[in-house]
Amino acid sequence: MTVQNGIIKTPKNANNLQLILSRSWPIIIILLAATQCIYTGWGRWGDLIVDTGRELEWPRRILQGESLYSDLRFNYGPFSPYFNALLYRLFGVKLEVLAGAGATSALIAGFTLYALGRRFISRLGATIVVLSFFYLCAFSHYLQRGIFNWVLPHTFAATYGMLAALLSLYFLVRHAQDGKYTDQVVAVFFVGLSALCKVEAFFPALVAYGVWILATDSISRRRAVPVAFCFFMLVAAVYGFFSIRVGFPLWRDNLAGVANPGSDYFIKFMMGFQDSYGNLLYLLYGICYLASAIVLGVGTATIVKRDNINPYLKSVCIMLVFILVAAVPNFVLSEPDLLYQTTPVISVAVLLFLFYKYIRQSAERSKVLPDILVWIFALASIPRIIFQVTPQFYGYYMLPPAILGLGIFLYSYMPRLFKDLWGYGAMVAIGTALLSGTMIGTYLVSLERMAKKTVALTSPRGEMWLTPTVAEMFIPLMEKIKTFPRDTKLLIIPEASAINFLVERQGVDGMFSHLPMDYYGGFTDEAVLVRYKMSPPELILFYDSYMPHFGDARYGVTYGRKVYRWIIQNYIPITDLREDAVLLIPKAKVAGRQ
Template identity: 25%
Template sequence: MLVAVSVALIAWSWRKWPDIQVDYGQQLYLAWQLSEGQVLYRDIFYNYGPLTPYAMALWFRVFGASLTTMIVTNLLVFASIMSMQYRLLVLLSNRFAAFVATLVSLLVFSFSQYLYGGNYNYVTPYETTLTYGMLFGYASLTCLAELIRLRGQEVNSSRRQTVMLLLCGLSLALCFLTKPETFLAAIAAAVIGIAALTDSGTRWKDQCANVMRYGKPLSLAFLGTLLVSVCLLRLGLSWSESSQGVFRAWSAVWERQPTKMGFYREIMGTDKVADNLLTMIGWTAVYAVIIVWLGAFVWTIRKRNTSMIAAIVATAPIAIYTVFFGDGVVWEEVVRSLPVVLALLAALDLFKLTIAKQTESTEPAAQRRSWLRLAFTTYALAMMLKVVLNVRLSHYGFALAMPATMVAVMGLTAWIPDWFTKRERFGNAFALGVCAVLASIAFIQLRTSNFYYSNKTVSVGDGGDQFWADGRGDFVKMLIGRIKHHVQPDQTLIVLPEGISVNYLTRRANSTPYLNLMPPNMTMLGEANVIAKFERHPPDFVVLMHRDSEEFGAQYFGRDYGRHLFAWLTTHYHSVTLIGAMPLQSEQFGVLLLRRNDLKK
């Protein structure tokens, strides 16, 4: 059934996933240029690890450069993530809870669009490095789960254990080569996993010996993979540049200064700490009331059929309100309480494990499950650090909030029902009521996505590059025609401040290393350095494409930031054609094609 739901969702949202201007074009252009022989970090400026760009370039070399290639390979990555996640959820709860949680992840997170801009999905993510990072993070968790299981066997396979440790170290290293947020989550879970494996013996010396025993193979695989990565990058870079490339995702964090930039402070929620804390508390209170309300029905009614009916009666008003009268609720904030809930769950598991170790009263199987649950909860908590006070379904939440949501759904459909069942109540009735509420929330989210997808009626791109866009697509289609008329295939082009999808769709290269010159990159690079690069390698043509970047604290390129570069462009380029309104002047969309003054016709 989960496969059927996935197929239906893919068909419903088919080729409506990318944004025509923002972010995803960078993934296509990056893969295309690397597959043509360009070198990452030398020829193309990039803020994340090298693994994903070169993996995408490999797919382009093998299967051809097209959006179709990217869709198919990303769907395979997504299927792998879902498969590993489902297996972990079964180990942590039961098949029913794992099914419900996975269904929620499909309906709410995987193929959705909750904002004007696309790209926050698993088929064409704003940064493919994020989903690859999740893939390897889940791979390391899967290895840890197997190691914890092997520890409980009477006849332990030391060879299989070593293989799992090596695979875990490899997965962590590959995750390190993607994005910092995914690696931090994976390594936090790995620390818990190693603690679970070494949780035997009372002497400090025994504990240290166990840490060394498990840590050596894992560390060997981790460091060995990073060393191999440096050597592979050395094929196109110096040793110094190769080493810096392996750590590029981490150095970029400091260069970007996220704690000072308003955009990242808003994303994390540190711009309005008090307000965000109140919102989190408010949503936590709402869920507490629903749980108590539903739990009271389940607790007081002991007959099975009556209990089931009571659960539906208890949750029906909530579901009806959500679907028919909940337009005033900001439903993307429905996950705002997750950091509070998961922190409490992690603290509870840690407390139970501490008591169990002191009293030796817990069954080994239950103790292993508690360790694994703590590891997964820790992973989910760490994934939310970037958005900790402002967790949402939209934007980065499609990936960063999904594991935490899985924990919450397991708690509501497995752990709490089990608590009722052990006390001779019908826990399944509680799970049924929860499913009714979850179904109403999923319906609302699908309705929101359908609103945005129904507005994507403009077909852009040819053949394997075709996708559906909103109204901006008409302007871009006309621009592509003008570029093909005025710009020769061997001439260069840059779209400012953002819109490198045009380069990819027209197969015109960018003579500069910059995928975009939005405020964060301009801050990191320094405008003087950018101008110097333009002077050394001036593009033959420039496209000014309207882009409101107010979320970064500077609305328009050339007016609120990048003024010196804009002045340089006006001196060295002249207008060729204008489509729509003059860009970067008002709220109206438009594009302007410029030609370098000294370029021969």
């Protein structure tokens, strides 16, 4: 074996069996890891209360004949709900259908990351990148809410969109390296598909493609512009169709809705601005950790490359350093995701170096451009989480490009400092320790979260595992709801439309949640009240929810006060008011029975 550009090369005279084994072991490990993740976590992803119900209900109600954006509020592009509706039509309206689609999208994204990684780094590095994606993002349960994963995500628009964006990057990089025109066409197709999903996924794909357009030669640029224009017109036609059908509410009440004032606190929280000092300090810790690991790796590589040291001692030295680097964030700092907080700094630093090299060394431009595309894509993926770049919250779908970037940094750039096999091995060990330490630490947290879900909630539409606390709060109410006719219109406040889905009771309208960000445009407190007066809910499930991510907002106290007062005046509880959640029916219905 030899080391070339930071990659171990298999000898050309290797026999066929050696070649097959060297090329197939990463695929086997990736498939085994995905199988283990799915087997361990199946049924534990998703959340009865938050977000999951909307993802289950949107495609189901589209199949019923309701229209997206007019009958059903939706803040993202139309691809994911219509695609999931197609899956329902083909395989049945069940939770497991979408969970299977989510797991499949995660597996495809994993192999896309592997294919991208292999264009820059070794099989080992590309495999570790994919495993990090699986255990940190795709199949994780890092937070209490099981919605930040690719199986049952907070929105499939995010995961489908990022998958399309990653595919666009792969074909764009392949075109930049190999020059095949068809790759460029396919890349533009996936850029367009990401535009039909979610803006946070579309943005990095668009930026990377724009950089390529500016940096490529004039002949490629002239060939690219007509293709890009055609796909742009197709995307514009899709949104134009909905604009004509829905009108101004398409933007006011749906696509631009997340930018309304009710989202301000939430957006700042997700970006890390609500605790900017703490997150900056966290960034400093991450930089110190990464720098210390690199210095330790360089020192170890400098020592083990000496010929007068016993190979056994070299191996022990590398192993001890590996254990130390992997253990620090988990057992010393108790911050397993510390490494990824450094992503913005590393991305900017690497891009500055690559741009400098691109400008000053014109002969190297074609070699540097693919690296630039990956790093600009990674940096453009994280503005929404810029001060807390971790697998928590939205990092589950924004972080994969950063994982790839770190993989290239640790398995390509750093090992190039050493040409000998032992020095290279020491630097690879440090990179593996950094990524695997984070991966193992965060997944242990996920396993702990999953283990707490011990109560199975089973219905004809699927099974979901709950914590005892959630089960005790909602399962008795769900059994009570089942005693009402199937056509009963059920309103749940502030959110838990997964209950609508699992007990097979229709929602009142196209609002799937009643959060501070939902009360804007054509759905102000007054407008929602008018709707409910015209078509009153026949059954209401209400629970008091603490919302720290919305500035400690409470329904009926800081927002939704008019609707809340109307409910109190016109509805009467039929379950114990002393419980955390209560069912209510119209007073007029009780009076009619009497």
